[in-house]
Amino acid sequence: MRRIFLIVIIAISGLYPVHSQDPDEILKRIEQNMSSDNRIFESSMTIHGSRASRTITSRSYAVGDKQSFTEYLSPAREQGTKMLKLENQLWIYSPSTDRIIQIAGHMLRQSVMGSDLSYEDMMEDRKITEIYSAIVTGDEIIDNRKTWILELTAKVSDVAYHKRKMWVDAERYVPVREELYAKSGQLLKRTTLSEAENINGRWFPMKVVYKDMLKQGDGTEFRMTSIKFDQKIPDHIFTKASLKQ
Amino acid sequence: MRGNLPAGRGEMILSEAFSKKLGVDPGDEVTLISSTMDGSMAFYNFIVSGTVLFGLEVLDRGTVIADIDDIRTALNMENAAGEIAGFFKNGFYDDNKALVMAAGFASSFNNENDDYSPVMKSLSNQGSLGLYVNMVELWTIMISMIFIIAMSLVLWNAGLLGGLRRYGEVGLRLAMGEEKGHVFRTMIYEAVMIGIAGSIAGTIIGLFFAWLIQKYGINVSGMMEGSAVMIPSHIRARIQPVDFYIGFIPGLISTVIGTMLAGIGIYKRQTAKLFKELEA
Numbered sequence: 001m002r003r004i005f006l007i008v009i010i011a012i013s014g015l016y017p018v019h020s021q022d023p024d025e026i027l028k029r030i031e032q033n034m035s036s037d038n039r040i041f042e043s044s045m046t047i048h049g050s051r052a053s054r055t056i057t058s059r060s061y062a063v064g065d066k067q068s069f070t071e072y073l074s075p076a077r078e079q080g081t082k083m084l085k086l087e088n089q090l091w092i093y094s095p096s097t098d099r100i101i102q103i104a105g106h107m108l109r110q111s112v113m114g115s116d117l118s119y120e121d122m123m124e125d126r127k128i129t130e131i132y133s134a135i136v137t138g139d140e141i142i143d144n145r146k147t148w149i150l151e152l153t154a155k156v157s158d159v160a161y162h163k164r165k166m167w168v169d170a171e172r173y174v175p176v177r178e179e180l181y182a183k184s185g186q187l188l189k190r191t192t193l194s195e196a197e198n199i200n201g202r203w204f205p206m207k208v209v210y211k212d213m214l215k216q217g218d219g220t221e222f223r224m225t226s227i228k229f230d231q232k233i234p235d236h237i238f239t240k241a242s243l244k245q
Numbered sequence: 246m247r248g249n250l251p252a253g254r255g256e257m258i259l260s261e262a263f264s265k266k267l268g269v270d271p272g273d274e275v276t277l278i279s280s281t282m283d284g285s286m287a288f289y290n291f292i293v294s295g296t297v298l299f300g301l302e303v304l305d306r307g308t309v310i311a312d313i314d315d316i317r318t319a320l321n322m323e324n325a326a327g328e329i330a331g332f333f334k335n336g337f338y339d340d341n342k343a344l345v346m347a348a349g350f351a352s353s354f355n356n357e358n359d360d361y362s363p364v365m366k367s368l369s370n371q372g373s374l375g376l377y378v379n380m381v382e383l384w385t386i387m388i389s390m391i392f393i394i395a396m397s398l399v400l401w402n403a404g405l406l407g408g409l410r411r412y413g414e415v416g417l418r419l420a421m422g423e424e425k426g427h428v429f430r431t432m433i434y435e436a437v438m439i440g441i442a443g444s445i446a447g448t449i450i451g452l453f454f455a456w457l458i459q460k461y462g463i464n465v466s467g468m469m470e471g472s473a474v475m476i477p478s479h480i481r482a483r484i485q486p487v488d489f490y491i492g493f494i495p496g497l498i499s500t501v502i503g504t505m506l507a508g509i510g511i512y513k514r515q516t517a518k519l520f521k522e523l524e525a
Contacts, residue, residue, distance in 0.1 A: 049283060050360050077321065078285075094288035097276045101288070114283035216360050 013156050023134035023150055029173035031127060033202045038063045041227040043074075047115045048218035056113050057225075058162050065126075078113060082243045090119060093243035102148045115220040116189065116212035131156050132164065139170065142177065143194075146170040161188060172196055172203040187213050200229050248295025256294040257311035260304060264296045271295050272312050277309070281321035289319030289480035300478055302466065331365075337483065340378060343367035389491075404436055404503020415511055429508045435459035436499070444496030450491060458482035 014123040039062050046055045056078055062068040068085045072078040080095035103110075108120045132152035140147050152164040162183040167176050174196045179190040189212055193205035204227065211219035236242055250263045259269070269275055270293065277289045291311060299305050317323050335341060347365045356362035369375040374410030413434075418428050462479030 047283070050358075054283065090288065094276075097288040097290045099276050099288060099290075101278060102278075107286075108282060110286060111284040114281065114285035216358065 004144065004217075021136045021137050021148055024129060026136070026137065026148060026168055026173065027129050027134055028173060030168060031129070033172070033174055033204060034164060034200075035065060035127075036229045038231060038233050039227060039229050040231050040233065042225045044114065044223050045115060045226055046221040046223070047113070049114070054114070056115075057209075061233050062235050063233060063238065068122075069237050069242065072113075084238065084240065084243055086238060088123065090123060091240060091243060098244070100240060111212075116210040116215060117220060117222075118160075124160065128152070131159055140167060142167060145176070147176055159170040169196070169203075174203045179200055189213060199227060202229070246296045246298050248293070251294045251310070251312060254312050254315050255290070255292055257291040257309050257315075258295045258297050259293055260306070260308045261296040261298045262305045263309070264293065265308045269293050276465075277319055282325060283321065285321075287320050289315070291315070300466075300477075307472060337509055338368060338378075340367060340369050340382070344369070351379050393491070397499040400495050400499035401438075401503040401506075403507075404500040405507045406462055407436075407504065407507065409507050409510070412510075416514065419511070419514055425511050425514070427509050432504055432511075433501060436501045439502040440493075440497035443491045443500070448492040449490065452484060452488060455482045455488065459484055491507050 035226065040058070040060070041062075042059045044055055044057045046053055050201045054075070056075065058070050058074045060068060060070040061071060066085075068083075068086050070083045072081040082089045082093040084093075089106070091100050093100050093104055103119050108123060109118055112119055112122060131154060133154045133155050134150050136152050137146055138149045140149055146169075147167040148170050150164075150166040150168060152166060154162045161180040163181040163185075165179040165181070167178070168174070168175055175191075175193050176196075177193070178191040179187055180191070182188050187209060191211070192209045193207070194209075195206040196203045197206055198204075204224075205226075208222045209219050210222065248258070253256060257275070259267070259275075264270065267275065273293050275291050275293055277287070277291060279287045279289075281287045291309075298311075299308065317325070319436055333342070337443065344367050347367045347370065350363075350365035354363050354365075367375075369378040414430075459482045462481040464478060465480050466478035
């Protein structure tokens, strides 16, 4: 009798898999991969609009998630445009007008260079564990790799996306897909991360495709052309004076 | 108001109120911050060449006028336009014509899958402006109907009372041997003459006031404060062919019908009782 009971328990367990993975542990491992004390990277951003595609290249310096400085290198129209983010403030320098403009309020909802990313997306610098509570809802095989499916629900009210669904590589702890939802449940953005490389012991996706579901076009492809972690970045880079240099 | 019109590229004029709000004067440099056709932020410097008072709340609030080539460069939209305003040749808006034209255009050019496909919209299809157009049309019909019905009732009543007041006169004429039909017909002829004369006089007076409103308009700028719709500060009347004969409906027809109804009583009068009535 006891044996039959055991078989039944095992059978039920098989039908309804229990996800013993700790979601907070998964998020912590993701942050270990994706966050760093500082980094310098060059990237190309290809915006696939409904009529044509444009590629914008840039060089960025970042210290943690609070400070970043980006200089756009091409095309000619954007060349020399610089962006500085310090804590929750964002400035943009336009070389053609020689003006530094602070991006605030409703301007934060504007698209970055016409891409599927908004300035608001760039401004989020809190740790994901601080603003979302997560649960593991299942697993899925994506590109022959096992992934955990995490559902994140906002714990605070001042977030751009109330709910997120994240597919995380179960071995590398790198997100491979993410869906961002409004409070109403509408899907706002979809992100696909791929070409993960092991750099200095951490797995990092070199290609990210952002798709604003409310916009036409085929999304924005963000590709890292080079990335260096734990570099020495001079403090003067993260000052407003560096924007005009 | 101040300065000059733009003499070349890189110059713009601002509305006077907007320039005061920004604290800039002719000769100062201003930066336009907008978004390009692709959706990225756009920055472009201009020199303020002058300021102007448009006299329209919406325009005075924040209008800038610059060389179209400058704007195209600033917004990265060479040989492109965001909006093109179309006007009917006679200068008056006809919603039915506009709707037909917009439907024809949509069948040829509209593509839901292309952000850049051109869209033609009639005024009535443009959000709150559409509501305004519908309201104006409804008000026009309602005001005309109320006026025509009210005036018809008044004049009908006038004709009716006119006929009844002449009770004694009709009785006397019948007593003197005049035929009932003749009395009735002469009263109708009178009503027609009075109706025509009254309608002509009324139409002339009405057209005079309509002409005054057409030429000088009524200043409604006070009602337009805070409005987001570009509407002239003066509303004006428009004299149309229909205005030359619409007044004859209450003026002539109602008077005649009133008199005809009153005249029915003539046929009910009995000759035998006439002298008794006249004695009374």
